[in-house]
Amino acid sequence: EIHSLKAQLEAAKYDVIKYCIGTIVSISAVGLAVLRIVM
Template sequence: MYEIDKEIHAPRAQLEAVKYDVIKYCISTLVSISAMEVAVIHILM
């Protein structure tokens, strides 16, 4: 019974880790794009 539970929960834990990585990369991409937009606006003004 313990082996079955472990096999069921292992992919779920991997999905959670991947989900947090994707969220982290999305947030960092949005921050980078926002910083570039601010820099372009600053240059144009």
């Protein structure tokens, strides 16, 4: 039971990391677009 919980935790951690990376990439893309428009 503890093992399955650990596996779930690992999967959740991976999902959070993926989500954070996706968010950072999105913000960077928007920032670059805004910079291009403003410059």
